[in-house]
Amino acid sequence: MRDDRTLTFRNGHRVTLVAHGTDERGPYLRLEHVLPQSERQAGPHWHPVLSERWTVRQGRVRYRVDGAEIIANPGDTVTAPARTVHEFWSEAPDTVVDHEIRPPLRHWEMFRLWHNLDRAGKTTRAGVPRDPLALALLWDYQDGYLAGIPAWLQRGALGGLARVAQRCGYRRRWLESGSDLG
Incomplete structure (x- = not known):
């Protein structure tokens, strides 16, 4: 049986749908990313409505949010509010990141x-x-x-x-x- 909640890309990047729903802060989508290689994950972009929050569980990720560079290690959380330019790179192999998107849109x-x-x-x-x-x-x-x-x-x-x-x-x-x- 195929697991529709985990997507594995050819480079080994795995995205797992952990949860989706609505809480007191509104609709959300929670994902887990397993990033096997040190490489750019997303170039500079912004979202007019949704905000993103990442918590590093393992490894290290370098973010640039609104021009500020942030190195996130296990336990660190980084947020990109709506309308904020952001980009990020995994800097250690086998990095694991929890990713929350509000509202999830598509x-x-x-x-x-x-x-x-x-x-x-x-x-x-x-x-x-x-x-x-x-x-x-x-x-x-x-x-x-x-x-x-x-x-x-x-x-x-x-x-x-x-x-x-x-x-x-x-x-x-x-x-x-x-x-x-x-």
């Missing part, structure tokens, strides 16, 4: 989409989808923006390509092979 679906593209060999070594339509759909599901590129330009270019990807069946092809939250 973050789990984004990881599922990315995983399905990766497992099919449709991404580069850095994990970037080779197909511009798949890249645009992944951008759409991350519910955020790349830093340094005007949001209006991303909405126009990538948002437009994401709509074309939807019409061409990319969501059905790359997302509906696993289950959504629920």
